[in-house]
Amino acid sequence: MPEPLSKVAESQLAELxxxxxxxxxxxxxxxxxxxxxxxGKSVINLSSNNYLGLTTHPKxxxxxxxxxxxxxxxxxxxRTIIGTMEIHEELEAKLAHxxxxxxxxxxxxxxxxxxxxxGPILDDGDLVISDALNHxxxxxxxxLTKAARKVYKHNDMDDLERVLxxxxxxxxxxxxxxxDGVFSMDGDIALLPRIVELAQAYGAATMVDDAHxxxxxxxxxxxxxxxxxxxxQWDIQVGTLSKAIGSVGGYVxxxxxxxxxMEHRARPFLxxxxxxxxxxxxxxxxxxxxxxxxxQQLIDRLWSNxxxxxxxxxxLGFNTGISETPITPVIVGEGARAMQFSDRxxxxxxxxxxxxxxxxxxxxxRVRTIVSAAHTEAELSEALTIFEHVGREMGLIx
Ligand SMILES: *Cc1c(COP(=O)(O)O)cnc(C)c1O
Numbered sequence: 001m002p003e004p005l006s007k008v009a010e011s012q013l014a015e016l017x018x019x020x021x022x023x024x025x026x027x028x029x030x031x032x033x034x035x036x037x038x039x040g041k042s043v044i045n046l047s048s049n050n051y052l053g054l055t056t057h058p059k060x061x062x063x064x065x066x067x068x069x070x071x072x073x074x075x076x077x078x079r080t081i082i083g084t085m086e087i088h089e090e091l092e093a094k095l096a097h098x099x100x101x102x103x104x105x106x107x108x109x110x111x112x113x114x115x116x117x118x119g120p121i122l123d124d125g126d127l128v129i130s131d132a133l134n135h136x137x138x139x140x141x142x143x144l145t146k147a148a149r150k151v152y153k154h155n156d157m158d159d160l161e162r163v164l165x166x167x168x169x170x171x172x173x174x175x176x177x178x179x180d181g182v183f184s185m186d187g188d189i190a191l192l193p194r195i196v197e198l199a200q201a202y203g204a205a206t207m208v209d210d211a212h213x214x215x216x217x218x219x220x221x222x223x224x225x226x227x228x229x230x231x232x233q234w235d236i237q238v239g240t241l242s243k244a245i246g247s248v249g250g251y252v253x254x255x256x257x258x259x260x261x262m263e264h265r266a267r268p269f270l271x272x273x274x275x276x277x278x279x280x281x282x283x284x285x286x287x288x289x290x291x292x293x294x295x296q297q298l299i300d301r302l303w304s305n306x307x308x309x310x311x312x313x314x315x316l317g318f319n320t321g322i323s324e325t326p327i328t329p330v331i332v333g334e335g336a337r338a339m340q341f342s343d344r345x346x347x348x349x350x351x352x353x354x355x356x357x358x359x360x361x362x363x364x365x366r367v368r369t370i371v372s373a374a375h376t377e378a379e380l381s382e383a384l385t386i387f388e389h390v391g392r393e394m395g396l397i398x
Contacts, residue, residue, distance in 0.1 A: 020336060026351075031056045034375040038351050044383045046352045046369040051216050051326060052298045053374030054246025060285045067281030075274040080263070083274040091280050094287050095251055099222060099239070100231045103259035105266070106251045106283075108275065110211045110240030112268040113250030114141035117207070117236060120265035121258065122147040126174040129163050129204070131155065131190065133183050138209055142178070154183075157194045164202040175204040181224035182212035185360050185368070187327030189217070192228045207236040212327060215244025221290050221299050245290075247282040249275060302326055302373040305380060309371045312384040317397040321366075329355075329366040330387070332396055338365030341394060348386045 016022040029037040032055040036045040054060055067087065077083035088106065095104040107113040114137040122128065122145040130138065133154045142149055150166075153159040160177070167175055177199055179190040190208065199206045210223040218226030221244060225234045236258065241249035252262065262269055289295045306326040313320050319331045332338050335356025342354030345367065352367040360366060371380060391397040 020339075021356075034372055034379055036351070038346075041346070041349075043346060043349050043351045044375075044379050044386075046350060046371065046383060048370065048372065049212070049243035050246060050374075051244035051302055051370070051372050052221075052246065052295075053372050054215075054244065054286055054289070057246065057286075057289065059289060060246060060282045063281040063285035064278040067277045071277035073278065074276050077274070078270060078272060079274050080270050085274075085277055085280070087277050087280045087284070088274055091284050091287075092251075094284055095239075095253065098220075098287050098291065099237060099253040100226075101237065101253040102256045104251050104253045105259050105262050105269065106241075106249055106275070106280075107266075107268055108250070108272055109248060110209070110238065110242055110250035111137040111140075112272070113238050113240075113252050114138050114209060115144055116141075116250075116262060116266035116268045117238065117252045117254070117258070118142055118145055119267055120261045121174065122176065123173070125172060126176065127167060127170070127172045129160065129167075129175065129177045131179040131183075133185065134178060134180050135184065135209055135211065138178055138180070147174075147176075148172075155188060155191055157191055157198065160195070161198055164198055164204065167202065167204075175202065176207055177204050178207045179209070180212070181208045181210035182217065182325050182327065184212055184327065185355065185366075186321050186329060187212075187323030187325040189213075189227070189324050190224060192224055192230055192234070196230055196233050205235045207238065208234065209238045211238070211240040211243055211250075212325065214239040214241075215286075215290060216299070216302065216326065220296055241279075241283045241286070245283060245286045247279050247286065249279060249283060298373040302371070305371045305373065305375050305377070308377060309369070309375075309380050309384070312380070313369075313387065316384065316388050316391065318387070318391065326371050328369045328371075330369065331364055331366045333363055333365055335362065335365035337394075338367060341390065341396065342367045344390045344394065345386060348390055350383050350386045 026038050032050050075083040092104045107116045118141040124146040126147040128142050128147050128149045130151050132151050150163050152163050213223045215221035237253040239251050241247050310328050321329050321331050338356050339354040345352055352369045354367050356365045
């Protein structure tokens with residue numbers, strides 16, 4: 001006889017508890033703000049991906065409400081049947097213009113977007129070459145295909161070249177190099193210019209997942225390809241509408257042929273309902289905002305807050321690793337210590353997520369901070385004072 005479900009679930013939960021990985025969800029009361037009420041306690045929020053504070057922007061809220069009045073609350077079908085509303089096409093045209101690419105396909109989430117594009121383009125006889133620290137949704141997206149896979153050391157271009165060199169002896173149809181644009185644990189940026197050179201030399205195609213770069217890096221937040229001025233030289237850019245854009249969704253910016261192929265073969269496009277019109281309208285308003293002076297000012301503010309906070313942490317003697325972006329880890333070593341650091345910070349009034357093995361290496365436990373454009377300098381100074389006190393108490397800094 002097989003085991004009852006409850007026993008199977010409970011035994012896995014017991015394993016999580018033994019290894020110290022069991023956790024409960026923190027609950028947010030009210031809006032996602034720079035200072036939020038989390039588990040009933042008002043704290044400075046350094047854990048949200050709401051980089052530009054758009055989750056509560058009045059223009060975006062108004063756009064969502066208006067769309068509900070005009071189009072209702074749901075699209076009623078998948079894209080390929082009758083779930084493609086004019087407003088969906090409008091967002092895609094706007095994003096293609098914004099990204100300077102021939103076409104864009106919008107999906108339900110960034111997670112879904114990776115599977116949606118990888119499935120149709122990859123098959124038996126193809127090879128994916130993936131950065132060792134790529135996001136789970138890329139890994140899962142690749143797993144759903146029959147392509148062979150190889151991994152290169154994180155952001156190590158010599159290692160990428162070594163893997164590409166090995167492909168010469170093989171007869172792959174397509175070789176696709178895939179990387180995150182900004183890496184979510186360390187906040188470092190992928191080396192796209194070198195990847196382009198190598199891709200050209202070895203005939204490979206290129207894909208970047210810009211979830212943490214969308215609305216953050218590049219001209220008006222166009223992403224890493226824009227940041228490096230590589231427009232027209234990169235094959236596939238995945239973006240998210242769930243982080244800096246403030247709503248939910250993902251998109252694939254690509255050639256027209258890739259878009260047409262996705263319309264026929266991308267399983268989340270064919271078999272999962274499209275966004276409610278309010279989400280789509282919110283994203284349209286967000287892209288309009290990004291392209292305006294206000295948008296660029298918010299991005300500038302995000303980066304000045306980033307510099308201020310990062311400098312503050314390093315001045316205090318914390319190890320912020322190799323971060324180049326608003327994602328700033330404070331690396332403390334052992335995982336249990338990172339969790340304890342996060343708990344003490346919370347008690348003292350700052351929410352910064354603790355992250356331990358297996359998400360990061362055993363000796364690289366950390367709390368991860370993300371500032372936003374919406375934080376005031378007073379809030380960030382207060383957060384630094386709290387980091388200083390707790391860091392001293394725990395002997396993390398001198
Ligand atoms: C957050 C993230 C995603 C998922 O995006 P959602 O829109 O939240 O589904 C995908 N890729 C990377 C690199 C991410 O950081």
